[in-house]
Amino acid sequence: MNMTSDRVAVQVKIKKLHPDAVVPKYARAMDAGFDLVAVEDVLIAPGQSAKIPTGLAFALPEGFELQVRPRSGISAKTKLRLSNAPGTVDAGYRGEVCVLIDNIRIPSAERKNSCLDAGEKETPVEEPVDPNSYLIRKGDRIAQGVIAIVPVAQFAEVDELDETERGAGGFGSSGIQG
Structure with a gap:
């Protein structure tokens, strides 16, 4: 691990399992994420x-994980959602x-056939396809x-936990008004 322009840099080895696989890269210098592409x-x-x-x-080196997260454009423009976002790829997985x-779309008679392309816009799909289906195409950023x-947690069982202002309040306990 080393520092690159005030950011921690870590070497991650990648193996292409498919000839058309796209090795990730960051689109901009300060991006947190890199695209994962369908093959x-x-x-x-x-x-x-x-x-x-x-x-x-x-x-991945020990002590790191790869988090798989949704792309905001897909979530904003389609009814496609990541099933387990964020997904975790552990350092020991090879x-x-x-x-x-998931396609969470509910069928609708007025919806036209559509698919998702690399530009994240909807375009026609050849018949016969359910009009509420999405086609992920090879090369799409998904x-x-x-x-x-x-970090590795060191669990310590105790009889009592320290008190906090929030206490055991959860699931909406702070209200919905800002």
Whole structure:
């Protein structure tokens, strides 16, 4: 681990498992995440989930994880959601990184056929396809990855926990007004 322009830099080894896999890179110098790209076409019907392969395996150093997060443009413009966001790729895992995507769209008679392309805009899909399906195409940027430091917790069982202002309040205990 070293510092690069005031940021921690860590070497992450990547193995291409598919000839069309795209080795990640940061789009801008201060970006936290890098794009993960699909290596095959996958059609996701409404209410269905799919595992989208990236064609990449990572060797993360001990003490780090790869978080797989949604891309904001996809979440804003479609009904595609990551099933387990953020997903975690542990440092000990050496298999292919895939992205679990749900199509949460509810079928609607007035919806036209659409798909998701690399530009994240909707374009026509060839018939016959359920009009509420999404086609992830080979080369689409489907998620983003963030490398994060993972501390190891040292658990200590106690009879009492210290008091705080919040206490045991959760799930809306602070209200909804700002």
